[in-house]
Amino acid sequence: MTIDLEALYTDLHRHPELSFQETRTAGIVTQKLAELGLEFEEGLGKTGVATVIANGDGPVVWLRADMDGLPVEERTGLAYASKARGVDPSGQDVPVMHACGHDMHVTALLGALERLVGSRDEWSGTVVAVFQPAEEYGAGAHAMIADGVLERFPKPDIVLGQHLTPLPAGTIGVRSGTQMAASDGITVTLFGRGGHGSRPHSTIDPVVMAAATVMRLQTIVSRETDPRDVAVVTVGSIHAGLKNNIIPAEAKLELSLRYPDDAARARVLEKVERIVRAEAAASGAEQHPEIVVDHSLPPTINDVEATARLSQAFDAAFGDGTVVDPGMFTGSEDVSWFAREAGVPLVYWFWGGVDPEAFAAALAGGTLERDIPTNHSPFFAPVLHPTIERGVDALVVAAREFLG
Ligand code: ZN
Ligand code: ZN
Numbered sequence: 461m462t463i464d465l466e467a468l469y470t471d472l473h474r475h476p477e478l479s480f481q482e483t484r485t486a487g488i489v490t491q492k493l494a495e496l497g498l499e500f501e502e503g504l505g506k507t508g509v510a511t512v513i514a515n516g517d518g519p520v521v522w523l524r525a526d527m528d529g530l531p532v533e534e535r536t537g538l539a540y541a542s543k544a545r546g547v548d549p550s551g552q553d554v555p556v557m558h559a560c561g562h563d564m565h566v567t568a569l570l571g572a573l574e575r576l577v578g579s580r581d582e583w584s585g586t587v588v589a590v591f592q593p594a595e596e597y598g599a600g601a602h603a604m605i606a607d608g609v610l611e612r613f614p615k616p617d618i619v620l621g622q623h624l625t626p627l628p629a630g631t632i633g634v635r636s637g638t639q640m641a642a643s644d645g646i647t648v649t650l651f652g653r654g655g656h657g658s659r660p661h662s663t664i665d666p667v668v669m670a671a672a673t674v675m676r677l678q679t680i681v682s683r684e685t686d687p688r689d690v691a692v693v694t695v696g697s698i699h700a701g702l703k704n705n706i707i708p709a710e711a712k713l714e715l716s717l718r719y720p721d722d723a724a725r726a727r728v729l730e731k732v733e734r735i736v737r738a739e740a741a742a743s744g745a746e747q748h749p750e751i752v753v754d755h756s757l758p759p760t761i762n763d764v765e766a767t768a769r770l771s772q773a774f775d776a777a778f779g780d781g782t783v784v785d786p787g788m789f790t791g792s793e794d795v796s797w798f799a800r801e802a803g804v805p806l807v808y809w810f811w812g813g814v815d816p817e818a819f820a821a822a823l824a825g826g827t828l829e830r831d832i833p834t835n836h837s838p839f840f841a842p843v844l845h846p847t848i849e850r851g852v853d854a855l856v857v858a859a860r861e862f863l864g
Contacts, residue, residue, distance in 0.1 A: 463495075465567050468488070468567050471488070472488065473563045474541075474542055474544070476542050476556045477527075477528065477556065479597045480599075480603075482528055485591075486502055486508070486509050489566060489570065496573060496574055505605075508591060508603070508607075508609070510590045511588070512587070513580075514614075517585070518863055519617040520615060520616050521585065521586070523590070524590040524619065524795055525592065526565055526595035527562055529557055530556070530596055532837075532838050534557040536839055542558065559835065559837060560595075560596065560840070567851070568851030569591065571852035572859065583864060585864045588616065590609065592794075592795075595795075598755055601795060602794065617862070618806070618807070619796075619806045623808070623809075624812075624813045624851070625810035626835070627814065628815075628816040629843050629846050630778070630812060631782060632809055633811070634770070634771060634774075634809035634810065635762065635785045636763075636767045638760070638761050639788065641719060641760075641791065641792055642720070644716075645754040646714070646717065646751060647715075647754055648732075649710055650669045650710060650712075650745070651740070651745055651748075652665055652666030652669060656706070658705065664745055666710050666743075667701060668743065672743070673736055674695050676735045677715070685728075690724075690788065690790070693715065693728065697712075697714040698711070698712070718792070720759055720788060760792070760796050762806060762807050778857075786810055811850055818831070
């Protein structure tokens, strides 16, 4: 049997599901795996699925695809556009769309598994395919690991994954080293002493403390980071007080931090802590501020040797000029938890889904940002071909490169 990948993709696209709710998607995945004669485990990390193709001695290669959609109302006008709705974690009814291309990721991985099953006599080793939930929450990989996916399946020698991006269809983007930034979401609570707005001298004002802290935090990037390095310190929310004549007892700041590697992460976090504590001390606070890391995504770092090997394999398979360096993305991913937890190399690449002629015209006209919808846009609409085929081929080429 042959999986009709176009039908599979358009069906997934029509029926996107929010993070940790990918039950229909997981059901389609397991149905296809069963048709391929593969055994699988489902319900890993709530809605994840994993399967094994064991094919004798040799390396263990993990292939990962994420499955979740986003709360975005689709405006592509495509015949197979989503009209789906879902309920988000706050209980709100929201539109749902595959605006990040995870439907294409699932399609490509199933297509690649079919090819690998059909060519067992040409390779040896073990392929583990991981269909991960909730990438958009940065929580799905952790959830699958917490459910024991690294113990219940053969441990990887390398982890491979791919993401759709607004490059011309056919093009692959990959770089050695940091491919995507690390990020942390942090809540800082500053403690003052509340009182009457007319008697500030009898209080410790957390509003002034928060204002000074926000300003001083700006110097982490502007004065303490090498201008050649990348770091982002954003204070995205600040909350204190309820009324003009009451000095509140505390203030809360929410920060989003981004950096290219673990060393930079440690440096920035240390600076945040130092400044927050120092500003509290400068205000005469009687209680140390509280700093809580709400969520944390590691940098997506491509192994240098494996990336060089894979780039050559892509060039050999698809022709010179197929692979480009897309630069480092300041967005973040949770794929690397699998490789980090297992202590093995990762290669994570991007592949294009934009009509090459439209891309070339926008590039020539200097209108790429305006005319080519990016991931998470309501207009994100990868062309079906050759995007599907290149996604399948890239996974097969990559898996075969690292298998026996
Ligand atoms: Zn996304
Ligand atoms: Zn994505």
